[in-house]
Amino acid sequence: MNDFYQLSATSLQGQSIEFNDFKNKVVLVVNTASQCGFTPQYAGLQALHEKYHQQGLVIIGFPCNQFGKQEPGSAKDIEQGCLINYGVDFVMMSKVDVNGEHAHPVFRHLKSALPGFLTRKIKWNFTKFLIGRNGEAIKRFAPFTKPQQIEGAIIKALKSSNT
Numbered sequence: 001m002n003d004f005y006q007l008s009a010t011s012l013q014g015q016s017i018e019f020n021d022f023k024n025k026v027v028l029v030v031n032t033a034s035q036c037g038f039t040p041q042y043a044g045l046q047a048l049h050e051k052y053h054q055q056g057l058v059i060i061g062f063p064c065n066q067f068g069k070q071e072p073g074s075a076k077d078i079e080q081g082c083l084i085n086y087g088v089d090f091v092m093m094s095k096v097d098v099n100g101e102h103a104h105p106v107f108r109h110l111k112s113a114l115p116g117f118l119t120r121k122i123k124w125n126f127t128k129f130l131i132g133r134n135g136e137a138i139k140r141f142a143p144f145t146k147p148q149q150i151e152g153a154i155i156k157a158l159k160s161s162n163t
Contacts (some may be wrong), residue, residue, distance in 0.1 A: 004135040007106050008096030009062070010094045012075045017091065019106075025058045026157040027131040028150075031098045031111060031122060032061040033070035034081045038126040042086035048154065049090040055158050056133070059090040062106070064098050067124050071095060098122045113137035132157050 004027075007019040019027075028048070033039060042061075049059045063078050065071040071078065075094055082088035096104035100120050103111075110129045111120040114137045126142040130153055138157055141150050 003109055004131055004137070006099060007109060009060075009096070009104065011104055012063075012079045012092045012094055014075075014094070017093070022027050022058055022131075023135070024133050025056045026052075026133055026154060028057065028059045028154065029106065029129045029131065030059065030061050031096075031107070031127055032063045032090055032092075033064060033067065033125040034073065034078060034085075035070040036068070036125045039070075040123070041088075041126050042082060042088055046086055046088050046090065048147050048151065052154060052158060053090075057158060061088070061090065061092045062098070062104065063095040065094055065123065066097055066099060070111070070125060079134060098127075110137055110140075113138040130157060132155065133160055 098107040124143040126143040
């Protein structure tokens with residue numbers, strides 16, 4: 001079994017989410033923040049979710065306050081902001097660290113599978129990781145890469161049948 005499927009995280013609502021439930025799905029993991037210059041990407045992520053969810057795309061947002069303290073709010077603040085400002089209804093997890101000693105296991109795994117340019121560290125909010133239907137990490141996208149720019153990679157992953 002792929003290591004990705006052995007991971008889990010806690011949703012903003014406090015529920016445990018087992019990544020084993022995402023077998024045979026294409027997953028896009030994004031570290032998010034509500035007070036960042038890239039925050040409008042929530043709209044693009046939601047558009048991808050609406051367009052491809054029925055085909056097997058799962059988007060998972062992980063709020064993070066490690067970059068410029070741009071996610072200072074509580075789980076309720078984050079949830080309300082995502083819903084009210086961007087209509088987000090894809091999976092949002094509880095706030096995590098993505099770098100350092102307390103980095104969430106999901107991000108430890110993804111950074112190991114897809115090291116970034118010059119460093120494994122995540123450099124800023126809205127770094128995106130695309131995971132294929134077989135649980136293998138496919139590609140890492142920089143924060144400035146807009147969701148619509150990765151649509152082709154998502155379509156290709158969705159069409160792949162290597163499960």
